[in-house]
Amino acid sequence: MPREAPYLAVAELLRTRILGGEWEIGQRLPSRARLAVEYGVGRNVLQRAMERLIVDGLLEGRTGSGTYVRTPRERLRLVRSRHRERSGPPSSAILKERGRADAWDADSLIRVPAPEAIAVRLDVNPGDLCVRTHYEFLAGGQPVQLSESWEPMAITEGTPIALPEAGPLAGTGVVERMRSIGVIVETVVEVPRPARATQAQANLLGVSVGDLVLQIERTIYDTSGRPVETADMVIPDARREVVYEFGVDRP
Structure with missing residues (x-):
């Protein structure tokens, strides 16, 4: 079986923490550099993991401010x-x-x-x-x-x-x-x-x-x-x- 891409594994770990309520809606996540060190991966891997969660609607990036837990939207x-x-x-x-x-x-x-x-x-x-x-x-x-x-x-x-x-x-x-x-x-x-x-x-x-x-x-x-x-x-x-x-x- 092929090994899961590192960024996908990091994305799932972050997803679990977000859905578990570790960060509240609207709260800014730690810096990408800090999270990269925490997970022992390069910044590019962490960047791709966060981009995946942004696409999935869990996070949103704010220019010059950071990355935040996104407010759920009514469908x-x-x-x-x-x-x-x-x-x-x-x-x-x-x-x-x-x-x-x-x-x-x-x-x-x-x-x-x-x-x-x-x-x-x-x-x-x-x-x-x-x-x-x-x-x-x-x-x-x-x-x-x-x-x-x-x-x-x-x-x-x-x-x-x-x-x-x-x-x-x-x-x-x-x-x-x-x-x-x-x-x-x-x-x-x-x-x-x-x-x-x-x-x-x-x-x-x-x-x-x-x-x-x-x-x-x-x-x-x-x-x-x-x-x-x-x-x-x-x-x-x-x-x-x-x-x-x-x-x-x-x-």
Whole structure:
């Protein structure tokens, strides 16, 4: 059996001490140099051990100050379910229980040329004009999700719904907006992938660089199979637990 990497062994020893309450939440740990001497390892080994615990959400580094025991964050459950949505808008109590955002900021740009990867997802030509919208979603004042949405202008240009967060149907979602111009949404495809937060994502979500996030690539299709919107969503694992719910067709 291969021997466990030294930094992993040190990380587990530190994890046991942290979970055992040796250091309280918010308390600064001893210096890395001191801990390296205590465990009889090099500073680079201790550094990697602490980085592992930062990624795992037990510690947080503060520039110029040190490393601290991280405050646990409540994880809201976010249920992604087409089955439930058919029954009508949920009550505010259900929204809170399911981890839905209660506020959001949105910034749209029009006439943005579609990059090649987005063009493939939208089944348009690279460079075709789109509306790109950046979203930051909040729940209880805390950032819980980022999203970048792309819609082909060939579908919405010149209509009242050209901008997702402006006009008479602002904020109602893709399905309702498209229905208002005679485009009926039939299928939503989501591809979830685990990832680590980039610097930009960490800054917006209030998490640490390298924290676990769930990236969801979503594409929405109308009844003819034409993509009408595609989006990339980023959800911090420390804040949200994502659950997929499927209805069962009855005979």
